[in-house]
């Protein structure tokens with residue numbers, strides 16, 4: 001056996017192997033990984049594009065520039081009305097009133113001709129008589145001109161004017177236009193020139209803005225950055241949840257735990273992995289931000305920014321771990337991510353207006369608000385944006401991370417506080433993730449008590465911490481009373497042997513597994529379904545007290561129909577499912593204690609019923625991972641995996657991903673995983689399902705060889721497999737062991753008897769086909785007659801070449817003489833071969849399953865209608881063999897008639913009536929529960945149906961029917 005490693009070195013190796021697995025899975029899933037890595041670039045580029053668009057829009061504005069010597073703006077012209085966005089076409093540059101006055105017409109003509117840069121054509125100006133006419137026109141022609149001028153002559157030297165404009169300041173091609181100034185300047189200029197009588201009089205008015213420092217530009221990073229950075233974090237968040245839940249959903253984590261994976265190694269490996277992803281992502285965000293020349297990224301310290309983004313992503317990782325404990329399906333990860341984004345986005349909008357990081361809000365509100373990482377993140381972005389708001393602000397440096405910005409008098413949280421909060425929330429969510437992971441039922445419905453962490457043994461890694469089943473809030477009902485089955489003598493003997501060893505404290509060195517009254521009841525659950533209806537399921541006794549020993553160097557085969565409880569029993573042994581009652585010792589370790597279980601995990605190898613594999617990992621990588629988890633020394637792993645792969649004939653496909661393996665190849669890989677690390681107990685749950693006959697025989701050889709030095713427990717539905725491989729067989733049905741023993745013993749005890757196959761050499765007869773047929777029919781009849789006369793049996797199967805007879809055990813004494821006589825007369829009957837053997841294991845299986853079904857039906861009292869060949873219908877309990885028919889008494893037969901009912905199982909295993917015997921009078925002496933004549937009416941059902949009376953089989957014999 002290869003040397004094994006344990007303790008802290010094993011934990012370290014397990015962490016390393018799991019990290020390698022994560023790396024391989026990410027590498028194989030390149031598209032998602034690349035998208036994850038490039039998401040910072042994509043979103044920062046988007047922010048950059050939005051920033052550029054915003055800047056282009058405001059590029060002509062001097063607001064965002066420092067203006068020390070403001071230039072003089074020349075007189076403003078009257079602009080074409082079409083340029084104004086609000087104007088409806090056709091439009092006028094202006095309208096005016098007072099057109100009866102020649103003076104005013106001259107002034108208006110000059111306004112039009114002297115308009116700086118553009119004389120205004122007459123078609124773009126409309127004149128009216130007076131103000132009220134203009135108002136009437138404006139009213140009926142809305143938005144057709146930007147201004148109206150009204151001239152009044154006070155006296156010869158005074159001309160007044162009135163101006164109507166839309167006073168809204170409107171943006172036009174990036175410039176802000178004062179709608180009043182251009183008309184005011186034009187009117188005053190031309191009135192003045194007219195009054196002084198000099199049409200060329202110089203009239204220059206210049207406008208200058210105030211000298212001012214640049215105002216805070218619209219910060220794209222501060223306004224839309226939080227939402228975009230949240231999207232990057234949500235990207236990672238969804239992938240994290242998906243990876244964790246996939247391993248849970250596909251039972252991969254359970255498989256690793258069964259192989260001895262430490263919980264600590266599992267969580268620690270994921271934590272390291274996600275921390276590395278967060279480091280990369282944060283670095284890329286800051287670097288891309290700097291690359292796109294955002295002041296937010298250039299002026300704030302690189303280290304400050306990196307830690308800020310890193311701690312935020314780490315905190316989101318903690319939240320993702322916590323949420324994954326509640327999710328069962330990996331497909332839900334995207335939906336959850338979407339909801340978290342929506343919530344985060346809305347709370348960020350709220351945070352933009354300052355909530356709740358102001359003195360006016362209570363500290364409790366702030367603390368509660370800060371538990372959700374996007375809220376803290378959004379506030380952090382605000383603080384860092386404020387630190388670069390004006391050109392004078394120099395950003396946050398590492399040494400000043402604990403200080404508020406100078407101009408921020410209402411600052412209640414610094415970047416340093418945000419770091420502390422993000423780190424604290426990460427720990428909080430991570431601890432809660434581990435806690436919920438323990439108390440929420442796993443893929444097998446197993447969970448720990450909600451107070452498990454109060455148990456000192458949990459922290460010391462000792463036994464004693466019991467696991468529970470069912471949902472945390474579900475009510476666990478009491479188990480149903482166990483239905484009684486008639487135990488077989490061999491089963492009883494095995495049970496007594498185990499009980500005796502238990503009471504006497506005997507330790508048999510040859511026993512690998514001792515099962516002591518193992519029982520498993522799946523708890524009934526109560527849950528709220530659609531329309532608040534309470535849905536209940538009853539508790540189910542899947543295994544009802546097994547007492548059995550599995551010897552070393554032997555293979556014990558557990559057979560049984562679907563739902564018999566085989567998988568449940570072996571899951572209990574493997575520690576996947578907790579037992580309800582009883583116990584089992586595996587090489588002396590109890591499956592009921594956690595320290596026992598952790599020892600057992602080192603001793604067993606399990607090939608589960610369904611393949612538990614990563615699609616993206618190859619066969620070789622699977623074996624290497626599980627070998628490391630098992631604690632094999634790294635130096636031996638390579639050779640061990642190669643030998644294992646060669647053993648299951650997967651060497652050629654060792655580097656191919658398991659996702660592209662055929663069903664049979666996956667089974668072989670699962671089988672190889674079960675045998676890795678030389679386990680002392682190998683549990684194989686239907687290991688050869690889906691394998692072709694050649695490979696199956698090869699795997700049988702491996703199993704046969706693997707028996708040496710270990711015990712093997714096998715469940716299978718292949719009787720041939722069980723027959724060939726088993727040293728002992730136990731057949732389970734309805735949760736109980738119905739029979740136990742070697743294949744031969746089971747066949748002789750539970751089979752129908754012996755099978756005789758008689759082959760004829762009819763084809764060798766040298767005569768015409770017609771006469772050959774006649775002779776062979778003659779021989780067949782003669783042989784059939786001989787069997788009937790001597791053994792009282794008729795053929796079960798027959799054709800031209802052979803006859804098959806089933807001979808009951810009670811005729812065993814007659815066999816020797818009969819077959820020697822048959823052999824002597826071989827030539828006479830044209831017999832070419834005589835074969836005599838025990839009935840098949842399949843027949844034993846079917847008998848046991850039928851018997852179990854009968855007992856169960858009888859216990860449940862289910863009824864079925866028996867339609868007699870004479871036409872009468874009687875209701876009889878399912879499984880009843882002898883049935884008396886009420887109402888059939890007569891003068892000659894004062895008792896009733898009775899029939900023997902023959903039962904068979906349909907395709908689903910349910911019992912149905914095959915046929916029934918002829919009607920015979922109930923023999924004298926058979927006790928019926930009531931007198932037929934007097935109580936006949938009792939057996940009539942409400943609808944007139946007759947209920948048959950079951951007769952105790954011990955009072956009747958088949959002779960009564962002859």
Ligand SMILES: Nc1ncnc2c1ncn2[C@@H]1O[C@H](COP(=O)(O)OP(=O)(O)OP(=O)(O)O)[C@@H](O)[C@H]1O
Nearest residue numbers: 445522540542560561562563564565566567568569
């Ligand atoms: N988690 C569970 N909760 C409730 N009932 C369960 C659970 N798992 C199994 N059962 C029930 O327990 C019974 C035994 O199931 P089990 O899987 O052990 O049967 P099996 O003999 O292995 O069948 P198969 O041959 O089909 O694999 C079945 O009736 C099954 O429905």
